[in-house]
Amino acid sequence: MARRGRMDSVSSRANEETPLLQEVLPEPIDDGAVQQQRAAQDAEVQQEEVMIAQEAKGSKLVIILASCYLGVFLGALDSTIIATLSAPISDSFNSFTLVSWIATSYLIANAALQPLSGKLTDIFGRRAGLVLSNVLFFAGNLICGLAKKQWVMILGRVVAGMGGGGLMSISTFVASDLVPLRKRGLIQGIGNICYGTGAGLGGVYGGWINDAKGWRLAFLIQLPLIAVSAMLVATTVKIPVKEKELSRIRRIDFPGAITLVLSLVLLLLGLNSGGNTVPWSHPLVLACVPLSIAFLVLFIIIEARVASEPIIPVHLLLDRTVASACLTNWFITMATFIFLYYVPIYFQVLGYSTTQAGLKIIPQSVGASIGSLGAGLIMRATGRYYALNVFIEGLLLASAIIIAALFNRNMQEMPTYIALLLGGLGYGGMLTVTLLALIAAVEHKHQAVITSASYAFRSTGSTIGITVASAVFQNVLKRELWERFRDDPMARDIIARLRDSIEEIHKLPPQYYDGAIDSYMLALRAVWYTSLGLVVVGITLSLGMREHTLHTNLARK
Incomplete structure (x- = not known):
């Protein structure tokens, strides 16, 4: 009967927003000390596990x-x-x-x-x-x-x-x-x-x-x-x-969530910028990657020891x-x-x-x-x-x-x-x-x-x-294009156009076409x-x- 009473008490707290997969924990046994009971209930909320639901069919x-x-x-x-x-x-x-x-x-x-x-x-x-x-x-x-x-x-x-x-x-x-x-x-x-x-x-x-x-x-x-x-x-x-x-x-x-998000965003921002919109030696890259690692370490410490x-x-x-x-x-x-x-x-x-x-x-x-x-x-x-x-x-x-x-x-x-x-x-x-x-x-x-x-x-x-x-x-692609067109007086303009748009390949004069295609193929092979x-x-x-x-x-x- 005591067990039924505790289970009924837990069930009475459920509503239409209760997780389907939460494991019901029995309420702490009342030893007469109100403060201890409250502390136990608080701990129950913090450590609540997932209930096992009925299989949907x-x-x-x-x-x-x-x-x-x-x-x-x-x-x-x-x-x-x-x-x-x-x-x-x-x-x-x-x-x-x-x-x-x-x-x-x-x-x-x-x-x-x-x-x-x-x-x-x-x-x-x-x-x-x-x-x-x-x-x-x-x-x-x-x-x-x-x-x-x-x-x-x-x-x-x-x-x-x-x-x-x-x-x-x-x-x-x-x-x-x-x-x-x-x-x-x-x-x-x-x-x-x-x-x-x-x-x-x-x-x-x-x-x-x-x-x-x-x-x-x-x-x-x-x-x-x-x-x-x-x-x-x-x-x-x-x-x-x-x-x-x-x-x-x-x-x-919150601390774990913030540090994880910052670590991921900084890492990917640094990697995406380097060699694409800015050189790998740019301060943006040099700052983002180390900061990402630092936030990752902080996240691990928070998850292991604090949260x-x-x-x-x-x-x-x-x-x-x-x-x-x-x-x-x-x-x-x-x-x-x-x-x-x-x-x-x-x-x-x-x-x-x-x-x-x-x-x-x-x-x-x-x-x-x-x-x-x-x-x-x-x-x-x-x-x-x-x-x-x-x-x-x-x-x-x-x-x-x-x-x-x-x-x-x-x-x-x-x-x-x-x-x-x-x-x-x-x-x-x-x-x-x-x-x-x-x-x-x-x-x-x-x-x-x-x-x-x-x-x-x-x-x-x-x-x-x-x-x-x-x-x-x-x-x-940049390296291969420069190898093929470095001696052309229009090289800088041609290479910039080819790196910015694939469609430019098919707009080039015939003498540039094969070099452009070969450069793209070697970049793709890499x-x-x-x-x-x-x-x-x-x-x-x-x-x-x-x-x-x-x-x-x-x-x-």
């Missing part, structure tokens, strides 16, 4: 996930739309160096905010997080569609990135809240199909809209769908939280499987996003339109969808993932080798499609396998936090990958070799994952 699960995955589709579409729009947008602002900023500003915002999403939605609820993410995503795309200046365009991508990152990560938390691990891979496969479809259509859609109506409409036309996404999650996702408003705010690790509820508990990242899964995500995502952004540029250099260049990357997104769903089905059937991971990494290596060896001026189309399909199969499978591995490696109460950490590695990887590739590409190296590192790290049990129920018994 049938139409209820379909409706909830469909509402979430619409946002995933839109976020993925927006993340790759720049792959084919980067050149026309840069041309309209007369700055090809803007390419890197347009891409990375979106991804910097993703990387900076995603680590916070797990803990914040544990505190404030999944629904509130999804609605806010949709609002930010809407505002960002509106700003991009109306932008008249470069800095406004970049601001719009930052705001959209904040929202898009939340749409993808929080949807994953919702799925983990409602589905046990053994089935979780299949659900993640379906989610990754939505992501892959959006990512694949982003380039095609962007190129088609640009060729037909101009690049601005590519952003504005998304707004009605984003509004629908916001309304759907507001009405279907009802995963409540326990605490009153005041206690929720007290639980936020009562850390944004990312450091001890979780020291687990061998978690570390291996996160680092694999990091390096493989770097390589994959380099391919996604530079393969369309490769085809545009060869004279293809933005629409045609976007169509060329469809095999990658198709492969990612198939690979993710296939990995989920295999893990559901076998309950194992390590051997599957080894096979998947082999696909990624084969893809990177084909691209590095064969993507040149005389490339045939069939090897292109094979390489991108293999890369997509490997990347989609890797996302599902590593997610299941790291969730299985931690306690149920930590699954949202560690998932958000994984997403942070992934989004940081995509940003750093594009930044590193841009630095390699621009520096090699990018392919960079990606291959990243894939090799990622594959090596993936072998550190251990096999953990994929349970068939949410209680993990």
Whole structure:
């Protein structure tokens, strides 16, 4: 009876904002001392764990996930739309160096905010997080569609990135809240199909809209769908939280959140600026990178020694499987996003339109969808993932080798499609396998936090990958162009034009054409070799994952 009384007391405090996945703790036994009771209750609020919910099934699960995955589709579409729009947008602002900023500003915002999403939605609820993410995503795309200046365009991508990152990560938390691990891979496969479809259509859609109506409409036309996404999650996702408003705010690790965001933003700002908009020796770069490291060290100290509820508990990242899964995500995502952004540029250099260049990357997104769903089905059937991971990494290596060896001026189309399909199969499978591995490696109460950490590695990887590739590409291109045109009296003007716009290649007099194409091809080859190296590192790290049990129920018994 005493136990029933304590459970009833806890239940009476729940409302429609109580997290679905919170483990109910018994109230402290009253020893008659009021002060001790209050202290124990305060400690309970601070250390509250995640309740295990009833498994959602049938139409209820379909409706909830469909509402979430619409946002995933839109976020993925927006993340790759720049792959084919980067050149026309840069041309309209007369700055090809803007390419890197347009891409990375979106991804910097993703990387900076995603680590916070797990803990914040544990505190404030999944629904509130999804609605806010949709609002930010809407505002960002509106700003991009109306932008008249470069800095406004970049601001719009930052705001959209904040929202898009939340749409993808929080949807994953919702799925983990409602589905046990053994089935979780299949659900993640379906989610990754939505992501892959959006990512694949982003380039095609962007190129088609640009060729037909101009690049601005590519952003504005998304707004009605984003509004629908916001309304759907507001009405279907009802995963409540326990605490009153005041206690929720007290639980936020503000020092940890601020230092982590500053570390990520400064790092990516410094890397993106160096060799692109300013020299690597510029004070901006020399200040940003050391400051980023300093804030990272401060963040680790805060999380390990100060924060009562850390944004990312450091001890979780020291687990061998978690570390291996996160680092694999990091390096493989770097390589994959380099391919996604530079393969369309490769085809545009060869004279293809933005629409045609976007169509060329469809095999990658198709492969990612198939690979993710296939990995989920295999893990559901076998309950194992390590051997599957080894096979998947082999696909990624084969893809990177084909691209590095064969993507040149005389490339045939069939090897292109094979390489991108293999890369997509490997990347989609890797996302599902590593997610299941790291969730299985931690306690149920930590699954949202560690998932958000994984997403942070992934989004940081995509940003750093594009930044590193841009630095390699621009520096090699500049060097090769100077080697070919240094004796020409118009060299400075020609090189500046070629570095600012791909379209300038096809406007050059015939005597300059071959030199320009060869310079671009050598710059792209350097990018392919960079990606291959990243894939090799990622594959090596993936072998550190251990096999953990994929349970068939949410209680993990």
